[in-house]
Amino acid sequence: MIQSPVPVTRFAPSPTGYLHLGHAHSALFAWRSARSAGGRFLLRIEDIDASRCRPEFEAAILEDLAWLGLDWETPVRRQSDHLQDYAAALARLEAQGLLYPCFCSRAEALRAASAPHDADRPALYPGTCRNLPVAERAALRAEGRAFALRLDSEAAAAKTGPLFWTDRRRGRIAADELALGDVVLARKDTPTSYHLAVTVDDALQGVTLVTRGEDLFESTHVHRMLQALLDLPTPEYDHHGLLLGADGKRLAKRDRAVTLRALREAGTTPAETRALAGF
Numbered sequence: 001m002i003q004s005p006v007p008v009t010r011f012a013p014s015p016t017g018y019l020h021l022g023h024a025h026s027a028l029f030a031w032r033s034a035r036s037a038g039g040r041f042l043l044r045i046e047d048i049d050a051s052r053c054r055p056e057f058e059a060a061i062l063e064d065l066a067w068l069g070l071d072w073e074t075p076v077r078r079q080s081d082h083l084q085d086y087a088a089a090l091a092r093l094e095a096q097g098l099l100y101p102c103f104c105s106r107a108e109a110l111r112a113a114s115a116p117h118d119a120d121r122p123a124l125y126p127g128t129c130r131n132l133p134v135a136e137r138a139a140l141r142a143e144g145r146a147f148a149l150r151l152d153s154e155a156a157a158a159k160t161g162p163l164f165w166t167d168r169r170r171g172r173i174a175a176d177e178l179a180l181g182d183v184v185l186a187r188k189d190t191p192t193s194y195h196l197a198v199t200v201d202d203a204l205q206g207v208t209l210v211t212r213g214e215d216l217f218e219s220t221h222v223h224r225m226l227q228a229l230l231d232l233p234t235p236e237y238d239h240h241g242l243l244l245g246a247d248g249k250r251l252a253k254r255d256r257a258v259t260l261r262a263l264r265e266a267g268t269t270p271a272e273t274r275a276l277a278g279f
Contacts, residue, residue, distance in 0.1 A: 007039035007209045011065075011072075012198065014046045015057035018259035019064045022213075024277035025243040030211040031070050032279070033238065042205055043072040047080045048192055064260040068270050077205060079197055086192035089200050089230055090149065090185060098156050098229065099185065101147040102129040103140050124181030125150070146189070150182040153225075160228040165220060168238040179221040199223045203232040214239040243278060 009030040013023055034041040043065070047053040058078075065072070093099050102109070102125075109125050130152060132140075141147065157177035165173050185196045192200075202210060210220075217239045227234050263273050 007034055007037050008042065008205070008207050009034040009039065009209050009211055010042040010044050010202070010205065010207050012044040012046050012201070013061055014049065014052075015054060015061060016049065016052040017057055018060055018261050020259050021263075021273075021277045022243045024064075024068060024260060024273060025279070026211070026213060026240070027065060027070060028068070028274060028277055028279045029240050031072075033209060033211050039209075041070070041072050042207065043076045044201060044205070045076060045078045046194070046197065047078055048190060048194075048197055050080070050190075053080075060261060064264075067264060068260070068274060077201065079192075079201065082201075082204075083191050085200050085204060086186070086197055089196060089226075090192070092230055093151065093185070094149075096159065096229065098152050098159070099149045100130055100132075100152055100182075101137055101141065102150045102182075102184070103132075103145050103147050104128055105146070127152075127182055130182065147187070148184040149186040151185050151222075151226075153178050153180075153182050156225055156229060160225055163224050163228055165224045165234055166236050167217075167220075168236065170239075173220075175224040176221045177225045179218050183222055195219065195222050196226065199226040199230070199232065202235060203227070203230075207235050209236050209238060211238045211240060213242050215242060 011027040011030045013019065013027075019027075031041045033039070043062075045058055045061070047058065062076075090099070104125075109128075129150075160177065163175035163177070165175060167173055183193070183195050185193050187193075201207075220237055220239075224234060226232070260273060263276075268276075
């Protein structure tokens with residue numbers, strides 16, 4: 001992969017609902033970061049959650065961003081069209097002995113993570129299935145039991161050694177490979193996870209500057225480790241502040257934040273919307 005001499009940024013929404021002002025802020029931030037430096041801006045559709053993603057939301061994303069005045073390179077990368085890329089990455093990690101099947105249900109994993117733990121660290125999955133005997137793993141798979149593929153973070157950290165990454169706001173950051181514990185990288189019915197897919201996508205698309213909300217700062221520790229394990233380049237990062245609602249909480253689809261579509265239908269202009277989004 002050739003590193004671009006100009007910054008390459010991306011905005012990567014999931015088509016699980018209509019965009020709101022928080023999305024507009026992130027998209028405009030990434031677009032401006034590229035355009036102000038003569039760089040490239042990419043759009044990626046993260047649609048790996050087949051149960052929630054819908055074509056009409058994807059169409060709305062393109063319409064809303066164009067209405068805001070953004071432009072991007074084509075073709076747009078859609079994750080569901082590139083599942084083979086994630087399968088290849090999983091195979092490389094499995095060949096290194098860094099993945100294990102976890103048969104805990106989501107509820108069981110949550111309960112395990114909520115058990116007494118080190119007060120200085122967030123509650124993490126404790127690795128319940130990490131040391132299951134090989135024969136027991138094979139038998140459970142043969143039964144058709146649902147499972148997730150988790151990254152053995154301790155083994156991965158031992159393999160990579162100390163890692164670092166650069167954030168434009170915080171400087172040089174020492175990666176904490178255990179920050180999120182043994183993260184899920186795929187499930188029996190979902191061939192990849194957010195952590196794996198974005199790491200692979202950013203590398204394949206030549207992204208050199210990842211701009212995203214500060215709520216995803218901790219995820220970068222995992223992404224840096226995956227880059228090292230998969231021999232992928234490490235981009236620069238810029239974790240921007242979040243756009244908050246009147247209640248002081250970040251805007252979110254689940255909280256029914258006002259959508260760009262609703263603003264447009266109410267007669268709000270693109271310029272007014274950009275101002276509401278902090279631009």
